[in-house]
Amino acid sequence: MKDKELFKQILGLSHPWEVSKVDLDIANEEVEIEIIYKSKKGFCPECEVEYDIYDHREKRRWRHLDTCQMKTYIVCKVPRIKCKEHGVKTIKVPWAEKSSRTTLLFERFAIELLLASKNQSKTAQFLRISFDMLHHIMSKAVERGLSRRTEEDIKYIGIDEKSMKRGHTYVSVLSDSERRRVIDVSEGRTTSSASSLINKGLTEKQKEGLKAVSMDMWKAFIKAVQKELPNASIVHDKFHIMKYLNDGVDKTRREEARKLQKSNDKTLVKSKYLFLKNPENMTDKQLSRFRKIQELNLITSQAWAAKENFKEFFRSETINDAKFFFAEWYQDIKERSLNKMIKVAKMLIAHSDGLLNYIRYQIDNSVAEWLNGKIQEIKTVGRGFRKFENFRIAILFFLGKLDLFPQESQ
Ligand SMILES: [Zn+2]
Incomplete structure (x- = not known):
């Protein structure tokens, strides 16, 4: 009984969420904490209107922070409600974000560890999770960070190409010189990939306020900038x-x-x-x-x-x-x-x-050089990237200056 109360406190759960069972699997070095929802009513995750519990989803598992070096999981059959407007919906759980396989605290820890170690394989090894799972945490963090970005004025940007691995696979990188950060990355180094990068990374208002774009004498980039940013000057740095x-x-x-x-x-x-x-x-x-x-x-x-x-x-x-x-x-x-x-x-x-x-x-050139070196480091640690999306996520995770962390539970 005591351990249930302890885990309830550690997880920061409050009524109607209760710890119903704690299973210790010594052989596999695992702890499983079962959580139940002790109420007949729940809220629609979309509109926050309260409804009767309609049914329960199948049992799901979330990886949580280790307990005394034992891998720890939360399991729960999360209730669903039937909203008049939104249909049958799973209610929100306080320990994890929607469609996540790890708890918020675990994600926070993984993000902190990654930022400190800058090494994905070592972090995955330390956390005893697969590379895929860690990548999933990183992509979610980047997505979260991108959605939290505000529409600040940007005066100078840089656009540059970077090879992804040996051979001729390139990506285009859009950076904010003043804030020393990467805005976004796109696949290829053609006019159309540079155009889509500019339109993906900047809002119409930001495009209008832009003074200059610093870049190489690469024809495709020059064309893209002339087309998408007719008011900005081109600077060869x-x-x-x-x-x-x-x-x-x-x-x-x-x-x-x-x-x-x-x-x-x-x-x-x-x-x-x-x-x-x-x-x-x-x-x-x-x-x-x-x-x-x-x-x-x-x-x-x-x-x-x-x-x-x-x-x-x-x-x-x-x-x-x-x-x-x-x-x-x-x-x-x-x-x-x-x-x-x-x-x-x-x-x-x-x-x-x-x-x-x-x-x-009088553009400060140190930013372009610094970013180039940093992207090179990411490539070296990642031993080259085979998939574009993984390279993009890693660049934005480490160099996007994004607010990556999930909101604390409650
Ligand atoms: Zn609803």
């Missing part, structure tokens, strides 16, 4: 531009390495990361090799210096300063015949409006 310039350096290096190797010169063999890494982050050994290569004044080192110099562009205070810097920089790489860099420069010229908008809006 530092993060993406530096990626192209780094790529230009690497292509220069590959070409020169091949040339040198023909005359048996191995100077540039296995030097890819030397030219991609920031010298500040190099080991002593790497730095000394890098310096030695620099002294040779190879084309690759010149391309690298041009890439480094370009960072000055982003520090321009006015549009005119930026234009002036770009012209000088372009002249310099042309005089040096840095062909791969010239190719990148031509692409930048074709997108000069978006490039100059970066100076105009």
